[in-house]
Amino acid sequence: MRANVLLSGASGMIGEALRASLARKSIAAMRLVRGPGDPQPAEFRWNPEATSPEQSIPPMLASFPFDAAIHLSGASVAGHRWTTGYRDQLRRSRIVTTRALCELLRGLPQPPRVLICASAIGIYGDRGSQILDENSPPGTGFLADLCREWEAAAQVADDAGIRVVHLRFGIVLGASGGALAKLLPVFRLGGGGKLGSGHQWMSWVTLPDVVRAILFAIERPDLRGAINVTAPHPVTNEEFTRALGRVLHRPTVFAVPAMALKLAFGEMAEGTLLASTRVLPGRLSSAGFRFEQEEIEPALRSLLAK
Numbered sequence: 341m342r343a344n345v346l347l348s349g350a351s352g353m354i355g356e357a358l359r360a361s362l363a364r365k366s367i368a369a370m371r372l373v374r375g376p377g378d379p380q381p382a383e384f385r386w387n388p389e390a391t392s393p394e395q396s397i398p399p400m401l402a403s404f405p406f407d408a409a410i411h412l413s414g415a416s417v418a419g420h421r422w423t424t425g426y427r428d429q430l431r432r433s434r435i436v437t438t439r440a441l442c443e444l445l446r447g448l449p450q451p452p453r454v455l456i457c458a459s460a461i462g463i464y465g466d467r468g469s470q471i472l473d474e475n476s477p478p479g480t481g482f483l484a485d486l487c488r489e490w491e492a493a494a495q496v497a498d499d500a501g502i503r504v505v506h507l508r509f510g511i512v513l514g515a516s517g518g519a520l521a522k523l524l525p526v527f528r529l530g531g532g533g534k535l536g537s538g539h540q541w542m543s544w545v546t547l548p549d550v551v552r553a554i555l556f557a558i559e560r561p562d563l564r565g566a567i568n569v570t571a572p573h574p575v576t577n578e579e580f581t582r583a584l585g586r587v588l589h590r591p592t593v594f595a596v597p598a599m600a601l602k603l604a605f606g607e608m609a610e611g612t613l614l615a616s617t618r619v620l621p622g623r624l625s626s627a628g629f630r631f632e633q634e635e636i637e638p639a640l641r642s643l644l645a646k
Contacts, residue, residue, distance in 0.1 A: 344404055346384075346452065348372040348441065349412030353517035354458075354509075354550055358410070361551045370404060372441075388440035389432075401444075406452040408558045409445055413437050414458060414490075418519070422482060422608045434490040442496035455497045456557055459506040461543055461570060463487035466615040469541065473622035474508075474566045483611045491566070503564050505557045510570035510619060514547035515643045523584065524644075530590045536598035538578030540616035543570040546633045546643060556629050568621045575636045583637040587644060 345362060349355045350371040362369045371383045384401050415433040420426050438457060445451050464472050465479015478488050491506045498504045513520045526532055545553075553569045575583070585592035601609035621629070633639035 344406045345369050346372055346401075346406045346409040347412070348410070348437070349414070349458070352412055353514055353547065354512065354554075355412050357514070357547050357551050358412075358554060361555065370406070374437075386440075386444070388437040401448070405450045406448075408454045408456060409441070409452045410456045410554065410558075411438060411441055412458045417460070417462065417483065418608065418612045419522075420608060421606050422611070427482065430486060431489070434486065435493045438490060438493035439496060442494055442500075442502075445497055445502060446500040451500060451502055454503040454505065454558055454561075455494065456505050456507060456554055457491070457494050459491050459508045459566070460487050461508050461510050461568065461617050461619045462611070462615075463491070463508060464617050464619060466611070467618065468616050469618055472568075472617065472619045474568055475622070481611055482607065483615075503561065505563055506566045507554065507557065508566055508568045508570075508619075509550065510543035510545045510568070510574075510617075512547055512550055513544055513639065513643060518547075520640075520643065524588075527584055527588050527590055527592070531594050532581060532585055532588075532590060532592045533594035533596060534578045534581045534592070535596050535601060536577070536614045538576060538581065538595070540577050540614055541574050541618035542577055542580050543568075543574040543617055543619035544580070544636065544639075545569055545571050545631075546639050549631050549633060552632070553624060553629060556624070556627075560627055563623065563627060567623050568619050569624065570619045570621050571631055571636075571639070572621060572625065572634050573636070574618050574620075580636055584640055587637065587640045 345367055347355060347369045350359055359369045368382060373383055373385055413433060415429050445455060462483035463478050464476060465481050465484040467479060478484050494504045512518050550569055557563050557567060581592045598614055601613055633642060
């Protein structure tokens with residue numbers, strides 16, 4: 341691996357953990373950030389919505405050879421109602437920026453050999469207890485359509501000869517951010533409980549394993565296309581709830597009715613909180629990747645012990 345990695349979405353939970361891991365390996369992560377202002381050290385500013393690719397390329401970027409580009413940007417899917425305006429924000433933050441980044445990479449004198457692009461298991465939609473892997477077709481609904489278009493936006497890089505890997509992340513568990521961090525205050529007060537029936541499948545993965553999977557994908561030239569990044573043993577929401585209660589030594593009796601979630605969050609609740617997606621990491625496992633955390637309760641204990 342060369343000394344430089346280009347990273348968008350560096351300030352998010354995954355981005356920050358990845359930067360720390362790269363630093364420990366003495367690999368520089370050059371951040372690609374949006375908006376006006378003077379660039380900070382190891383930072384390039386760009387405008388992904390520029391009218392032409394040339395306008396979006398930071399002047400100094402062409403002088404740095406990058407071995408890999410890692411694209412993690414995107415507005416949060418959960419926690420917001422999917423209004424017309426927010427749907428547009430979700431689309432622009434994923435599809436527009438991915439397409440613009442690929443145009444940028446294609447125009448560099450030395451394009452990176454690989455683009456690692458974030459995606460999500462939301463592409464499979466609500467599939468009940470059906471076991472899904474990378475060979476499973478996309479599902480239906482807004483989130484599935486969004487993920488499908490998101491991945492298609494990287495075709496520009498693939499056509500340019502850059503190896504493209506779409507990492508379809510499951511629910512990423514980290515103690516300091518994401519879904520688990522939002523749940524912890526409620527569970528610690530004894531107010532935790534299952535969502536709806538609790539029968540919906542949750543395909544989860546720990547943040548440390550996500551970082552390891554990203555680095556693994558960079559180093560494996562045989563990996564390209566869709567890769568599920570989920571632990572080998574998904575659980576139902578009820579199983580997850582009970583495991584978290586045991587780890588925190590708290591009761592988990594306050595179930596949240598599905599109707600209440602739908603009234604509060606509308607389609608977002610149906611597409612995320614109540615959706616059932618049972619996904620296995622087929623291609624990662626076949627390639628020899630080993631998850632450090634495969635079972636939910638030991639994973640939670642490990643995360644919360646830090």
